[in-house]
Amino acid sequence: xxxxLIDHFTYEYPGSTVKVLNDVDVTFKHNHFSLLTxxxxxxxxTLLYFIAxxxxxxxxxxxxxxxxxxxxDIKQIPxxxxxxxxxxxxxxxxxxFAMDTVIHELTFVLENMLVEPAKMDGIINHALAFCGIKQLxxxxxxxxxxxxxxxxxxxxxxxxxxPVIVLDEPFxxxxxxxxxxxxxxxKQLQVEHGKTIILADHDLNDYKGVIDEFYYLDPxxxxxxxxxxxxxxxxxxxxKNTQTINKQVAIPTEAAPSIINxxxxxxxxxxxxxxxxxxxxxxxxxxxxxxxxxxxxxxxxFNALTKLLPYDGEIDFAGKNxxxxxxxxxxxxxxxxxxxxxxxxxxxxxxxxxxxSLKNRTNQAYSIDDVQTMLKELSIDGRDDQVVYSLSxxxxxxxxxxxxxxxxxxxxxxxxxxxGLDYHSLEVVVGxxxxxxxxxxxxxxxxxxxxxxxxxxxxxxxxxxDQNLTYQEVIK
Amino acid sequence: MDNKTQPATNREHQSKWxxxxxxxxxxxxxxxxxxFWGAGFLYTALTVVLTPIGAAPFANDLLMGLWCMAGPLxxxxxxxxxxxxxxxxxxxxxEVFLGGQWGAGAFISGLVQGIGSELGFAFTGYKRYDWxxxxxxxxTTVVVTFAWDMIKNGYNKFGIPLLLxxxxxxxxxxxxxxxxxxxxxxxxxxxxxxxxx
Amino acid sequence: xxxxxxxxxxxxxxxxxxxxxxxxxxxILICVSFIYILFNRVTFKALIGLIFWxxxxxxxxxxxxxLYGSAGIHFAWILFTRIYAYVFLGATFxxxxxxxxxxxxxxxxxxxxxxxAYGVLAAFNLMPKINEExxxxxxxxxxxxxxxxxxxPKLYFKAILSSIQxxxxxxxxxxxxxxxxxxxxxxxxxxxxxxxDWVWFIGLFGIVQVLLFFIRY
Numbered sequence: 046x047x048x049x050l051i052d053h054f055t056y057e058y059p060g061s062t063v064k065v066l067n068d069v070d071v072t073f074k075h076n077h078f079s080l081l082t083x084x085x086x087x088x089x090x091t092l093l094y095f096i097a098x099x100x101x102x103x104x105x106x107x108x109x110x111x112x113x114x115x116x117x118d119i120k121q122i123p124x125x126x127x128x129x130x131x132x133x134x135x136x137x138x139x140x141x142f143a144m145d146t147v148i149h150e151l152t153f154v155l156e157n158m159l160v161e162p163a164k165m166d167g168i169i170n171h172a173l174a175f176c177g178i179k180q181l182x183x184x185x186x187x188x189x190x191x192x193x194x195x196x197x198x199x200x201x202x203x204x205x206x207x208p209v210i211v212l213d214e215p216f217x218x219x220x221x222x223x224x225x226x227x228x229x230x231x232k233q234l235q236v237e238h239g240k241t242i243i244l245a246d247h248d249l250n251d252y253k254g255v256i257d258e259f260y261y262l263d264p265x266x267x268x269x270x271x272x273x274x275x276x277x278x279x280x281x282x283x284x285k286n287t288q289t290i291n292k293q294v295a296i297p298t299e300a301a302p303s304i305i306n307x308x309x310x311x312x313x314x315x316x317x318x319x320x321x322x323x324x325x326x327x328x329x330x331x332x333x334x335x336x337x338x339x340x341x342x343x344x345x346x347f348n349a350l351t352k353l354l355p356y357d358g359e360i361d362f363a364g365k366n367x368x369x370x371x372x373x374x375x376x377x378x379x380x381x382x383x384x385x386x387x388x389x390x391x392x393x394x395x396x397x398x399x400x401x402s403l404k405n406r407t408n409q410a411y412s413i414d415d416v417q418t419m420l421k422e423l424s425i426d427g428r429d430d431q432v433v434y435s436l437s438x439x440x441x442x443x444x445x446x447x448x449x450x451x452x453x454x455x456x457x458x459x460x461x462x463x464x465g466l467d468y469h470s471l472e473v474v475v476g477x478x479x480x481x482x483x484x485x486x487x488x489x490x491x492x493x494x495x496x497x498x499x500x501x502x503x504x505x506x507x508x509x510x511d512q513n514l515t516y517q518e519v520i521k
Numbered sequence: 522m523d524n525k526t527q528p529a530t531n532r533e534h535q536s537k538w539x540x541x542x543x544x545x546x547x548x549x550x551x552x553x554x555x556x557f558w559g560a561g562f563l564y565t566a567l568t569v570v571l572t573p574i575g576a577a578p579f580a581n582d583l584l585m586g587l588w589c590m591a592g593p594l595x596x597x598x599x600x601x602x603x604x605x606x607x608x609x610x611x612x613x614x615x616e617v618f619l620g621g622q623w624g625a626g627a628f629i630s631g632l633v634q635g636i637g638s639e640l641g642f643a644f645t646g647y648k649r650y651d652w653x654x655x656x657x658x659x660x661t662t663v664v665v666t667f668a669w670d671m672i673k674n675g676y677n678k679f680g681i682p683l684l685l686x687x688x689x690x691x692x693x694x695x696x697x698x699x700x701x702x703x704x705x706x707x708x709x710x711x712x713x714x715x716x717x718x
Numbered sequence: 719x720x721x722x723x724x725x726x727x728x729x730x731x732x733x734x735x736x737x738x739x740x741x742x743x744x745x746i747l748i749c750v751s752f753i754y755i756l757f758n759r760v761t762f763k764a765l766i767g768l769i770f771w772x773x774x775x776x777x778x779x780x781x782x783x784x785l786y787g788s789a790g791i792h793f794a795w796i797l798f799t800r801i802y803a804y805v806f807l808g809a810t811f812x813x814x815x816x817x818x819x820x821x822x823x824x825x826x827x828x829x830x831x832x833x834x835a836y837g838v839l840a841a842f843n844l845m846p847k848i849n850e851e852x853x854x855x856x857x858x859x860x861x862x863x864x865x866x867x868x869x870x871p872k873l874y875f876k877a878i879l880s881s882i883q884x885x886x887x888x889x890x891x892x893x894x895x896x897x898x899x900x901x902x903x904x905x906x907x908x909x910x911x912x913x914x915d916w917v918w919f920i921g922l923f924g925i926v927q928v929l930l931f932f933i934r935y
Contacts, residue, residue, distance in 0.1 A: 143892050375860075391864060540892065544841050548880075623772070672737060
């Protein structure tokens with residue numbers, strides 16, 4: 046029996062006084078599938094890293110309270126045996142492999158676990174077959190899609206065969222088929238192989254009927270509570286609501302003026318076709334929403350639009366082939382709001398960041414007073430000297446949005462701009478974006494899973510599916 | 522960004538050869554290697570311009586500071602014995618694997634530059650992570666690499682005036698890239714609290 | 719030949735010809751390496767690159783030595799061929815050996831602690847991602863109105879911030895894949911240095927010594 050007992054567990058980050066986990070006292074039951082949810086940045090990952098035995102080693106300060114696997118305190122397990130008790134799957138599929146190919150990574154894992162070489166082939170074949178990826182055996186990991194990489198990560202865990210498996214938002218960047226398939230595989234591991242599964246996710250799709258327990262980490266109290274089926278249902282319903290709006294939008298007419306035109310376009314990184322477009326346009330001074338499943342290629346399309354990735358065919362901006370526009374002017378005309386706010390930062394303090402935007406903006410649309418008002422409305426004013434990297438994820442996102450609005454590029458691409466924002470902040474940001482569009486003639490193209498609250502902003506809706514991008518009248 | 526907060530803030534500076542620090546040194550070396558790779562045209566262009574007047578070695582000496590940047594950087598980020606050497610050597614190895622125009626010569630240069638860079642930190646007992654330590658490293662880098670080029674690139678057959686000019690050029694280059702630029706980078710890292718690894 | 723021994727041999731010979739002054743030995747090394755490379759399925763494009771790019775430094779050294787050197791044209795030719803010898807010697811290693819094999823033999827045969835072998839290997843395997851990251855850093859700076867060049871502190875600053883984050887992620891991932899510093903491991907693929915490897919190593923190194931001893935021109 047390996048219940049995972051979290052015993053009066055309290056933790057604060059080094060140098061912080063906020064208890065990110067406050068007297069957490071829960072038991073993740075043996076041979077159950079537990080889902081842990083809560084807003085991003087609330088401390089779910091931190092708890093999982095402690096359960097996986099990676100913290101405190103990799104963070105430096107310890108927590109109060111304890112973690113037990115059954116009767117064994119995690120601290121009594123020697124470091125070279127911990128992986129026999131628990132294995133972890135990470136959020137970022139890119140930085141979780143040491144080796145070049147799938148087969149090399151699997152042997153690396155087994156060598157670490159001191160498995161006899163003669164037994165390895167059998168274990169590896171079984172793990173690959175279980176995960177349905179026998180054909181990936183000799184592939185170079187860097188050339189795999191996000192979904193394939195997470196399947197390889199699961200194969201590693203299957204090969205390791207520990208009783209407890211923890212997963213930290215493992216599906217954040219993978220396609221829905223892979224997601225559903227991996228959730229099924231996890232269920233199979235639980236039911237047929239007696240594994241204890243603890244999975245953190247804020248996306249609640251596909252878990253209904255699969256999970257045994259639903260835990261919620263409250264971002265205000267920093268407590269974790271086990272929800273009864275009624276409250277769990279409430280969460281599932283709520284989540285569904287954030288992903289829908291009831292709105293009919295028009296389909297752009299032939300005559301609607303365009304700003305970006307895509308012709309005979311093919312996007313195929315690593316030779317797998319993501320998108321093929323004969324003729325497509327984004328309309329000028331409008332907000333276009335792009336929807337579509339995770340990992341399908343939406344962000345990759347943005348990478349092509351910003352010349353970060355090669356593509357076949359032609360993209361025109363204001364009638365000119367973007368390959369013929371010099372890098373700096375182009376970047377200031379067609380600007381991307383990166384999904385990861387830190388990618389956008391170039392300076393150290395909040396004031397330096399804002400000053401940089403004020404210095405380099407394309408026009409004077411926003412006054413200094415405007416900037417102060419915006420900061421206030423998103424309640425991140427008065428932080429002039431704070432180091433941007435020490436802001437919370439939500440604060441980083443708010444600062445990033447404001448500094449990119451100040452730049453006021455004619456075309457602003459936004460990749461999940463509302464991720465990590467509470468609903469009130471989202472409404473404020475939508476107001477900002479509407480002003481940018483109406484007063485300053487900005488064209489906006491948004492990738493977002495969060496849909497509720499965007500009614501007043503969206504003019505057109507393009508759906509990304511089956512390697513195609515098509516305008517639609519309904520948003521769902 | 523990951524859900525977990527950066528574990529970097531406000532921790533005592535580790536200076537051990539942990540798995541993490543080894544990966545960190547290698548990553549910094551590869552990053553700098555790739556950035557210089559982008560600047561490789563500069564060397565070729567300079568050489569083309571300088572060859573007709575027989576001044577091509579100046580291209581080497583002008584860019585020496587750039588090639589010797591990985592050492593001081595990794596030496597400052599991971600403050601322990603050997604980190605500057607390993608960083609500089611791996612930085613050179615990256616060039617070899619990217620298919621540089623020096624082949625095995627880059628391995629050897631990497632060794633020599635690594636020793637040069639490391640000696641400065643060694644002379645200051647791995648305690649002076651400031652201008653003193655940096656200048657010591659610049660000095661040892663210039664002396665060691667120059668001595669090496671006396672042999673390898675035949676500098677010892679040049680007259681004293683030319684030698685002196687090459688030496689001064691190399692010193693200035695190393696001072697600017699390995700010194701001033703490194704110091705500016707380190708200051709940015711310091712201010713962002715990234716150093717409390 | 720064992721990749722570790724091969725690297726050692728290449729480096730030892732490269733080091734040695736830096737000190738010695740034999741034009742003919744340089745040329746012999748270039749020819750032998752060239753033939754070895756040809757037998758190892760190298761693309762035509764790579765071969766042309768190998769010949770073309772070193773021309774610049776080689777010619778540069780040649781001309782300056784010829785004009786200002788005190789040792790005459792013969793020494794200038796030595797420097798010229800030395801550059802090519804380095805390049806072709808290096809290519810015999812890089813074009814025919816995998817970094818993975820090198821890491822394996824360094825761990826198993828050269829007693830390099832596994833954390834060095836696999837830590838560096840893991841970083842090298844991220845090379846394509848690092849290339850992309852440099853592009854992202856530059857592009858995102860352009861979007862803020864700043865062009866970053868190889869002399870811009872912020873370019874390195876952002877690169878090191880990414881390195882810090884990635885090294886943490888990778889080290890955690892490797893640890894969760896069962897890797898523990900300074901602990902024993904089993905080896906699925908045992909890479910041994912065979913007697914034949916030693917024969918080649920000593921034989922080739924010996925031949926170079928003999929050549930260098932007898933051929934002084």
